[in-house]
Amino acid sequence: MNEAEDIADFSAPALVEGYAQVVALEGNTAWLVPEQTSSCGGCSAATACGSKGIGSIANRLEARRFQLVNDAGLRVGDRIVVGIRENALLRASLVAYAIPLATLLGAGVLAQWLFGSDLITLTAMVSGLVLGLWLARLRAGRLAETGDLAPRFLRRAGMGESCNIG
């Protein structure tokens, strides 16, 4: 290994890492379920927390099942580390939340300026929200096509390696 490779490349896009478990295999595709992170289910107050009321943790994780091309010979039950680019997460949040918010507020301010009535502004904002959600759907479809939103396999998780840092 030469000296240049020893130096960390800080200009490279940072990856957000997460742990996931292989739950099923279909041909060359592995289905994975993410492990709950320290922010919610791993929290010591999980049993008393109100967030638990909205569907069980198992249900929520099942809903977040995702697939990965199985190049690494994964088997059911394997724990692996997956990663997505940090800017992909930022871009995803912008698409999901910023586009509908921008159209919602834009429509509301315009309606208030033109008509000055609460009811018309409310209707305009709801219409703006629906339009924004439709635009977000188009943009998200385009992002998904480029593969930017898909997590990638990084390595197998070691024994005792856990996402629960807290």
Next chain:
Amino acid sequence: MKEYVLLIISAALVNNVILARFLGLCSFMGVTTRIDTAVGMGMATTFVITVSSMADWAVGAYLLEPYNLWYLRTVTFIMVIAAAVQFTEMTVKKVSPALFQMLGIYLPLITTNCAVLGVAILLVEARMTFIEATLFGFASSIGYSLVMVMMAGLRERLSFADVPRLFAGAPNGFIVASLLALAFMGFSGMTS
């Protein structure tokens, strides 16, 4: 237009939800260990607070006010917020399953975030118009997200700092939070 700009500055900076009103402190300390999670949480909260501000104002003006049911506002707003979170979750899932996989984790945390309820109660008690209420909700949540990201950046850097073992982690976080709150006091007096 000037009053809207002042309302936004006041809600986002002067009366910041976290550092001036001390709401939402649990997510402030819990989700600010990394910038990416802080951004995810901040954006999701911004969306939910704005949508629930609209819904809370409508429920207050067209249901609680005409029937003189203001004493039920806390219970009603909690229900509206839970519904707004569920709506957001279902919408994100429908808009893009890939986005939902990435962002879905932050949504249930928002239901129990007191900043959302605090903003709703503040905006109905101030007797705002609909556009003011929505802008107030939006600006408050922008202030919330700003502080979350600032704190996450500071904590990411602090994790590399050589501090005494007793102060590492949460104690250090509390000291940084208090210094940030002091810094935000500098905005007080700019607007009411």
